[in-house]
Amino acid sequence: MATLTLTNRKPQLFTCLACQIAFYSAELQRDHYATDWHRYNLKRKVAELPPITSEVFAQKLIDQQAQSQSDAEKASFRAECYVCSKTYYSENAYANHLQSNKHKLAEAKGINQVKKYTLNNNRSETASSKPAPRASENKSSDEIAEISADMEEMSVIDKKIANAVKLEEEDCLFCAEKSASFDENMEHMTKVHSLFIPEIEYLTDLRGLIKYLGEKITVGNICLYCNGRGKSWKSLEAVRKHMLDKGHCSIAYDRDEDIMEISDYYDFTSSYSDDHSKVYVDNSELVLPSGARIGHRSLRLYYKQNLRPREERDSVIINRLLTHYTDNFGYQHNSGGIMIVRDETTRMSRVERFADQKSRAEFTARIGIKGNRLQKHYRPQIL
Template identity: 40%
Template sequence: MDSVLTVPSGSSIPTNAQNTPLFTCIACQVAFYSAEQQRTHYRSDWHRYNLKRKVADLPPVTAESFAQRVLSQQAQAVENTKRAEFSADCSVCKKTYGTENSFNNHLNSKKHKETEARMLRRMQEDEDVRAEQEAIAESIAAAVAQVPGPAEGSADDEQPRVLKATDFPMSDEESDEDSGEIEDGEQSMEVEVGDSEELVRRKEEREIKRQLHQATTEEEVVKLLEKKKAAAPRLSPDADCIFCPHQSDSFESNMEHMSLAHSLFVPDLEFIVDLRGLIKYLADKVSVANVCLYCNGRGRALQSLEAVRRHMLDKGHTKIAYETEIDILEISDFYDFSSTYPDADEADADMQLDVVRPGGRQSAAPRMEEDEGELVLPSGTRIGHRSLQRYYKQTIPSEQPEKESVVIHKMLTNYANNPEYNNQLIQSSRNRAVILAQPNGQRAWKDIATFKENRARQNFQTRVGVKANRLQIFYREQNPQ
């Protein structure tokens, strides 16, 4: 089939068209009446486009169709430029997106919706707190305005009137709720001091927490931490349980509750000298510093006493950290391991007490007391004369309060009778304190740990070898052919 040649619409037709030869373009299937028109056509984009289609074995396109394609490509380029310049910010998640599609996908994502809900809930809580504070301020202002002023010349001019709980007005709903507490028809307003103090404390802690997140300087952080420390609740070792809101009548019953209900184990109990002080320190650590007793600051930060208690109960961390050297040194002030120290040499007992400094002055070292015949060092160790060596070698129990000694003796008996504490008792009893007290004790303790690790590894390899029946280190064919 022969190709049909067409004449471009823009070309001029000469008068002698029938006798004039045509200049054709095979790629575009068009004809021209002059060579100049043909050369101009060869330099056009339409001709180049049809040449590429001819190489790909595609039919040529007309000039009108090529013009439409050029216009569509220009519109597409403009749209792509607009997309490239697109930029959207998410104020909730603090993120920036460069394309509209990714921004729309983010708005419909679950994470964005959860973050937005959290932000709205936090804003609502702040608004409620602000409204409540304004209501309290208005109530106080109204109560102060209702107080009558003192008469002129009276003796009460210099003594301000003390506001009572009955001076503050209450709403109708609050009065209806408290009507059940009114006895004998007495129309008075009663305020529970404990609940109000707890509510105020929680609001103050929440406000301090919000200010800590917004603090920018170290001075502000230190000031807020001191304020948080002053506002934090204090747990009494005689009544309050460290791990739950349980209240006890005495220190002994409180220790019994924590041991039975929460499996609290006090390590090296026979060497402790201040059990009440240790429990008080642990209680302040939980209530004031909001630190888990076992994590000891190595986990995530907790913000309240309830959060620390919930963490310790959920994780089973109702125990004292006593594994690393830092944990042991932290509570070492409540222990006395002097009975496990090796005896000093006789030469050390006769050492010089007055140390001469380079300037020629003598240091104010403690001197031997002639009456008692012993020397008390700054560390608390007592050094006696060599003539009384037989007496100083005796192991004299430390002086403890009678009540604490009874509690410690009872706890030791419970630990010995309860098989749950056997492994902990064997692990912590004397071994660590005795080894660490020796010269190079820390290295010896590490050597023991390394020995135990190697022995466990060898036992495991032996079990694997026996089970697999591959004790030989070489292979020998049993039935050679």
């Protein structure tokens, strides 16, 4: 009697699709959702940008803090030229003034014997005056350009999110209908637009899923069914019209990336098997040390079969092919078996069948248009 023992399953991983990382516990996953790194990657995902790693995000924070500090120091810059009796609030303007002929001429004449410049840094109330650091001493030109690009990218994302239409729980995803409650809105989308939530028995956050789908439509202008694989749209009205015209009022759930995208709102742990150490016994056959297999007596009917070897001669194969064509496709061959001629009656019968199917389809479409019953099959769903 042969036995089979199953090994232990691999530990379950809790994933974050926005950051493309995995955790060994749900608590770590929930803590990760509250971090600035996760929120930053969510904004990048809405803007159709790839996620960044935690190291890159930390470096961006350091660069942004340094840039903010440098901007604050530049904003507090104040220099006075007592020779010319002028005050400057820009380091470049002050440097250009010192190199000007007018300043050099006034200094040479000794109109006022004062210091060339005084730098007042007002970063704090108790701080003493000291020269403001130059940008070249802190950051190279490449780093400054990178920081500027990142800040511009963040501003574009924030601007797009701020200008996007905000859908409430009572707003329909596919039309301008506004229901009295969230439950009525779900009933409206289910009955009118045939919205079907996949794997609803494992769904744990329906409101969060609907909110995420709404952000995809309003902010990203993405069709829920095409899911970014089709044409891009520029407005909420355009993507809604596309989904209604094409019948795409459904959630993409065919590919692995589609399933993983909304997996954060599901919990499939109840479907996992807990019998990791169960032993399964196979009573159908016995394997001897020599390698021979002894079958169970209940299957002796199959073991006693004596199948003839398949004929592989060319003449037999040719006759088999001729028989296949004449029996299934309406061909005929002469007595010598040389020429194969198509049976005209069979061809005509196939044409007639095609014409009959076409007329039936046209009749069904005509009746559907008159009765307004072209909506796809309605699948009732208990929420």
